[in-house]
Amino acid sequence: MSDVVCSTFTIGWFGEKKSKRELKVNCFYTEGTANMFLRPIDDIKIHVDLDEMRVSQYLDRKITTIPKAEGTEYRLSHMKPPLGPRMNNRATVTAEGPGFTLVGNTVKWANWEFHLAFDARVGTIISLASIYDLEQNKYRRVLYRGYVSELFVPYQDPREGWYQMSFFDNGEYGFGRTAVPLEPLTDCPANAVFIDGYLANEDGLPVKTSNALCIFERHAGDIMWRHTESEMPGDIREVRPEVSLVVRMVATVGNYDYILDWELKPSGSIKSWVGLTGVLEVRPVAYTNADQINEETHGTLVAENTIGVYHDHFMNYYLDLDIDGDANSFVKTNLVTKKNTNGKTPRKSYWTVEKETVKTELDARILLGTKPMELSLENPNKKTKVGHPVGYRLLPGFFTVPLLALDDYQQIRGAFSNYNVWVTPYNKSEKWAAGDHVDRSHGDDTLLTWTNENRPIENKDIVLWYTMGIHHVPCQEDFPLMPTVSGGFELRPTNFFEYNPVLKVIPPEQVPWPNCTAKCVGFGVPLNLNGPAKLS
Amino acid sequence: MSDVVCSTFTIGWFGEKKSKRELKVNCFYTEGTANMFLRPIDDIKIHVDLDEMRVSQYLDRKITTIPKAEGTEYRLSHMKPPLGPRMNNRATVTAEGPGFTLVGNTVKWANWEFHLAFDARVGTIISLASIYDLEQNKYRRVLYRGYVSELFVPYQDPREGWYQMSFFDNGEYGFGRTAVPLEPLTDCPANAVFIDGYLANEDGLPVKTSNALCIFERHAGDIMWRHTESEMPGDIREVRPEVSLVVRMVATVGNYDYILDWELKPSGSIKSWVGLTGVLEVRPVAYTNADQINEETHGTLVAENTIGVYHDHFMNYYLDLDIDGDANSFVKTNLVTKKNTNGKTPRKSYWTVEKETVKTELDARILLGTKPMELSLENPNKKTKVGHPVGYRLLPGFFTVPLLALDDYQQIRGAFSNYNVWVTPYNKSEKWAAGDHVDRSHGDDTLLTWTNENRPIENKDIVLWYTMGIHHVPCQEDFPLMPTVSGGFELRPTNFFEYNPVLKVIPPEQVPWPNCTAKCVGFGVPLNLNGPAKLS
CATH class of the missing domain: 2.70.98.20 (Copper amine oxidase, catalytic domain)
Known part of the structure; x- marks a missing residue:
């Protein structure tokens, strides 16, 4: 029993005139894993009445399968080899x-x-x-x-x-x-x-x-x-x-x-x-x-x-x-296909926009x-x-x-x-x-x-x-x-600014690597301080 | 004329039985800007026949507006104050x-x-x-x-x-x-x-x-x-x-x-x-x-x-x-609403999947x-x-x-x-x-x-x-x-692997900052070498 964890689940309403303040309790078996949610104990039904703070329903219907613990673990410390893939590290310096x-x-x-x-x-x-x-x-x-x-x-x-x-x-x-x-x-x-x-x-x-x-x-x-x-x-x-x-x-x-x-x-x-x-x-x-x-x-x-x-x-x-x-309005910009009635060009169709300001809530349901x-x-x-x-x-x-x-x-x-x-x-x-x-x-x-x-x-x-x-x-x-x-x-x-609001952005100073003046330690290999790498 | 740049544009086919190898030439006025595309010289129509390498059509219809150069420039070196926003810099070290x-x-x-x-x-x-x-x-x-x-x-x-x-x-x-x-x-x-x-x-x-x-x-x-x-x-x-x-x-x-x-x-x-x-x-x-x-x-x-x-x-x-x-197949997994005909629960509906292997090309157009x-x-x-x-x-x-x-x-x-x-x-x-x-x-x-x-x-x-x-x-x-x-x-x-293929991933070594042993120069302010910042 020390390996059983029970948790509360909401029930909601299913047409009762007056629904009770009740929760459902589902139990899980944690033996051999930290991933209890993958080992549910099914077919036990427990309801708790929250007003009376007592179990209002209990049904233990039948003996069923509990999925096994094998393969459910996710802690790195519990992983069995082979491990992988190995991710490269990266350090980030926001100098300012x-x-x-x-x-x-x-x-x-x-x-x-x-x-x-x-x-x-x-x-x-x-x-x-x-x-x-x-x-x-x-x-x-x-x-x-x-x-x-x-x-x-x-x-x-x-x-x-x-x-x-x-x-x-x-x-x-x-x-x-x-x-x-x-x-x-x-x-x-x-x-x-x-x-x-x-x-x-x-x-x-x-x-x-x-x-x-x-x-x-x-x-x-x-x-x-x-x-x-x-x-x-x-x-x-x-x-x-x-x-x-x-x-x-x-x-x-x-x-x-x-x-x-x-x-x-x-x-x-x-x-x-x-x-x-x-x-x-x-x-x-x-x-x-x-x-x-x-x-x-x-x-x-x-x-x-x-x-x-x-x-x-x-x-x-x-x-x-x-x-x-x-004070704002909600606007639909409809894209509408038109026939080209301009006989001067062989183009048959095009699309254009038709804007529509929505007046009331029902027309805004989309x-x-x-x-x-x-x-x-x-x-x-x-x-x-x-x-x-x-x-x-x-x-x-x-x-x-x-x-x-x-x-x-x-x-x-x-x-x-x-x-x-x-x-x-x-x-x-x-x-x-x-x-x-x-x-x-x-x-x-x-x-x-x-x-x-x-x-x-x-x-x-x-x-x-x-x-x-x-x-x-x-x-x-x-x-x-x-x-x-x-x-x-x-x-x-969209037409909020007069023009591209980042047109005049001052870009970040481009620092390829931290400009360390001494050997940088703490990494497996020396740092490349010479700018972006180029592989041959 | 030294401020005019002309460029070639494809024409494509508009129902001709045999379409010619022809290009359209559009011209732009570059005076005062590097952004020629925003200063088109409209209403001059030039077609070039690529087989004969000669101008096959030339039409200069009327004098029209050319949008002004002001506001079209995008080079930082040509921006007028105020500038902004200013972006913070960041340096990135992939030590390995x-x-x-x-x-x-x-x-x-x-x-x-x-x-x-x-x-x-x-x-x-x-x-x-x-x-x-x-x-x-x-x-x-x-x-x-x-x-x-x-x-x-x-x-x-x-x-x-x-x-x-x-x-x-x-x-x-x-x-x-x-x-x-x-x-x-x-x-x-x-x-x-x-x-x-x-x-x-x-x-x-x-x-x-x-x-x-x-x-x-x-x-x-x-x-x-x-x-x-x-x-x-x-x-x-x-x-x-x-x-x-x-x-x-x-x-x-x-x-x-x-x-x-x-x-x-x-x-x-x-x-x-x-x-x-x-x-x-x-x-x-x-x-x-x-x-x-x-x-x-x-x-x-x-x-x-x-x-x-x-x-x-x-x-x-x-x-x-x-x-x-x-050898592969193309499969549609349709999500389909069903009525709940199981009278034991008050649930009225649910959805389930219906898989369909597509046999031929027309059914694969979606x-x-x-x-x-x-x-x-x-x-x-x-x-x-x-x-x-x-x-x-x-x-x-x-x-x-x-x-x-x-x-x-x-x-x-x-x-x-x-x-x-x-x-x-x-x-x-x-x-x-x-x-x-x-x-x-x-x-x-x-x-x-x-x-x-x-x-x-x-x-x-x-x-x-x-x-x-x-x-x-x-x-x-x-x-x-x-x-x-x-x-x-x-x-x-999707069901390609037996389980999450990154379950056993070896995460990157977590290096908060490069461990510089001397003053890091080249930045406006000294580096914070004490791990992630915490503002009060």
């Missing part, structure tokens, strides 16, 4: 310090200024993000507040013991509450600065999460912009290496690890990335080979006796953009990928010198449609995944896309119900809600620990 | 050298081995890419050969002087021929190794492009995989920082710069990224403000007198995957985004221990549908953009998606015509052709030089 300043919770970096908060429910909150405009000689507001408002993870095994497995990781568990201390040099690179996070615990007392956030400059070897002019005489070539700033947090919600990055670029782009790693939720089976299976298993046989259950991750971002002021369009938030009250309303555009990342029936109980609660894009007028009580009390929700307080009011959204303080996600069909490579899958979206200035 | 070996054109890095070639038409060719499998103690083939087979850029102004503007940058200009020498420390980071490229010129003589390719390890601060185990006692936390290998090339085809990256990951993923930067193609207009416009301009007023013309970039990748051998599905190449003759055919999956990047009429002349030639995914049986004469002789093509030798044969593709040596692209609606930020927009796709092992 981390590249940004942090005063209180306000970060200043390059042309950006923003405030950073750590929240029990949503984790990282970026707010008051403003970018300095050289032409206007002032900071201009872009993002009033942005965070992951909810994460909905429905599993796709409808049978007893698994049908309730649909998690709302923010509202039920809390991204801040499940944030893990970041490990210097591995979770964040050498040039990272760490910030502790403080939360109130169940008793209202402050608790600290060390290294809850890290901030670092990313010098990934990308190119900010470049051009070589081959048609004109002279050696005309200008290249600007990309440097961006990343704010990172990791929430480990039980088995899954979510790496949450906000990335700000000097060009004005705000990117948000999520990396999915950690351990699969698995269901034990007697099968050891796919050839033995002739029933629906609701997942992939990822190892002997182990089904990695199909599931989705739908992540909703709350993006209260304030593009150069709080399933991406169905029609070619660009989506922007514009400030109709501010124009560039050549007359465009200033704006920011959403470049969607991995988005996907929900596959559950829209009237299924989890989907009613997770209705924010019905569409990829929603826009609402700002309302301080509408913070989280699946509502305030998610575990007990019957779906009557969600982004769907709010927007059913079809409120006006033109030239108002509006909020963009973006749902991205993936359907996860597990594969053997996800066992026993998943290599990161990542995706994200970008908010990109 | 570049991390890979290069023998001839064969690269060995981590668990990968591949051959690298530089081709006049397609630029970088990755071939014979194989990954070492610890379990099988051998290299296993993944990619027999991969490259960008064509890039189709149709502009969307159907009027005289512009209707022909539809470029096939590989077949008409050549990615290798337009490859530019990469600049150390800006185009590629300090730890990059450069390779020269050799091509035959028009006379058959060898010409060298210095630094045509660079190869570097990317340590971007990402996480390969991680897990913190909070439910079990003890401080169980394992994190592996991501390291990947990038092969880069830049093709500057006139105004546009294409950054072409192949990225290999120890997890078995092959990613390909393209970054779009450089200068817009613009058309002069008399307008100085959008309010003055009440006609179709076929583009965005990006600056006074300057229309950035709407256009697309469709990029086709030739991917001759050989998943653990050359427009992405229309149905939820995963796409894989599998080797039906090799199975994992638990019984799955070994495979690799395509994770699409930015894909898009064509908007031109399918019977428009350019679209007939660029028909590879009609679908995002195509699969053909390997045929050594089918190398480039728009055919061999692209400029003179009437569309009778393209991926569309080949696949019309509907040849069998099951359990054969097959080629995956993937078309990604974007519709580009220019904005003011693209003027006078576009900040990079990038996108790409991933080929990811």
Whole structure:
């Protein structure tokens, strides 16, 4: 029994008039491994009533398989040879310090200024993000507040013991509450600065999460912009290496690890990335080979006796953009094919854009990928010198449609995944896309119900809600620990600036190697101090 | 006249029975700027007959606007204050050298081995890419050969002087021929190794492009995989920082710069990224403000007198995957919603997968985004221990549908953009998606015509052709030089390995700073040698 670990799982609502404050307890067998999630003890059903604080149901149905410990370990110290591949090391020196300043919770970096908060429910909150405009000689507001408002993870095994497995990781568990201390040099690179996070615990007392956030400059070897002019005489070539700033947090919600990055670029782009790693939720089976299976298993046989259950991750971002002021409009730029009626040329067709300012909430519900369009938030009250309303555009990342029936109980609660894009007028009580009390929700307080009011959204303080996600069909490579899958979206200035805001960027001083005047020690071999290597 | 530069542009085919070997000559005014492409001299039409080597048409229609030079310059040396933002510098030391070996054109890095070639038409060719499998103690083939087979850029102004503007940058200009020498420390980071490229010129003589390719390890601060185990006692936390290998090339085809990256990951993923930067193609207009416009301009007023013309970039990748051998099948994994007919649980629905091996070419033509599905190449003759055919999956990047009429002349030639995914049986004469002789093509030798044969593709040596692209609606930020927009796709092992291939990775030795024993000079301030910074 000392090798058994039990953990709590939310149950949610399945049509009961009044759902109880109940949790499910699932147990795992840890003998021989640190990877308990791959050794579930299936078919024991325990429910705990949280009002009465007692076991309300207990069912021990039958003796079933527990997948073996072999192959589930992931600690380097427990690996058996052969090991590999071996990774080359690298040291990074930001000679002038981390590249940004942090005063209180306000970060200043390059042309950006923003405030950073750590929240029990949503984790990282970026707010008051403003970018300095050289032409206007002032900071201009872009993002009033942005965070992951909810994460909905429905599993796709409808049978007893698994049908309730649909998690709302923010509202039920809390991204801040499940944030893990970041490990210097591995979770964040050498040039990272760490910030502790403080939360109130169940008793209202402050608790600290060390290294809850890290901030670092990313010098990934990308190119900010470049051009070589081959048609004109002279050696005309200008290249600007990309440097961006990343704010990172990791929430480990039980088995899954979510790496949450906000990335700000000097060009004005705000990117948000999520990396999915950690351990699969698995269901034990007697099968050891796919050839033995002739029933629906609701997942992939990822190892002997182990089904990695199909599931989705739908992540909703709350993006209260304030593009150069709080009164903004949501604009669809439709790309439309036209016949060429100009008889003077043999061209038969072309496409052009038709802009459409969205008036009310229902018209702002969008399933991406169905029609070619660009989506922007514009400030109709501010124009560039050549007359465009200033704006920011959403470049969607991995988005996907929900596959559950829209009237299924989890989907009613997770209705924010019905569409990829929603826009609402700002309302301080509408913070989280699946509502305030998610575990007990019957779906009557969600982004769907709010927007059913079809409120006006033109030239108002509006909020963009973006749902991205993936359907996860597990594969053997996800066992026993998943290599990161990542995706994200970008908010990109579009006629916000008069011209390329990094045209006049002062590039980093190019230092090929640290100019050490003595032997550099601590490495296996002497450093090459003579600039970039050239192999023959 | 000494400030006028003229350049050649392809014309293509517009329904003529026999199209002539003719080029169009467009001229630009370079007075006061290095950015000639933003000062086109419009409305002069010059055609040159290449067989007769004489001007076959000359039309100087009217006196029109030339956009002014002011604001078009992009050289740092020519910038007027205020400048900014200022970027922090960083030095990078890979103490044990570049991390890979290069023998001839064969690269060995981590668990990968591949051959690298530089081709006049397609630029970088990755071939014979194989990954070492610890379990099988051998290299296993993944990619027999991969490259960008064509890039189709149709502009969307159907009027005289512009209707022909539809470029096939590989077949008409050549990615290798337009490859530019990469600049150390800006185009590629300090730890990059450069390779020269050799091509035959028009006379058959060898010409060298210095630094045509660079190869570097990317340590971007990402996480390969991680897990913190909070439910079990003890401080169980394992994190592996991501390291990947990038092969880069830049093709500057006139105004546009294409950054072409192949990225290999120890997890078995092959990613390909393209970054779009450089200068817009613009058309002069008399307008100085959008309010003055009440006609179709076929583009965005990006600056006074300057229309950035709407256009697309469709990029086709030739991917001759050989998943653990050359006989492969193309498999659609459809995600399908089911009703829950199991009356024992209140769950109403779930999704599951239905796999479908594609038999012939027509069924392999796919427009992405229309149905939820995963796409894989599998080797039906090799199975994992638990019984799955070994495979690799395509994770699409930015894909898009064509908007031109399918019977428009350019679209007939660029028909590879009609679908995002195509699969053909390997045929050594089918190398480039728009055919061999692209400029003179009437569309009778393209991926569309080949696949019309509907040849069998099951359990054969097959080629995956993937078309990604974007519709580009220019904005003011693209003027006078576009900040990079990038996108790409991933080929990811899916039941190719028995388990996570980087489970036993040996992480890089974590060296926070180079351990300099003397004062490090050459920087503005002394180095912080005390590990990761912590700001208060």
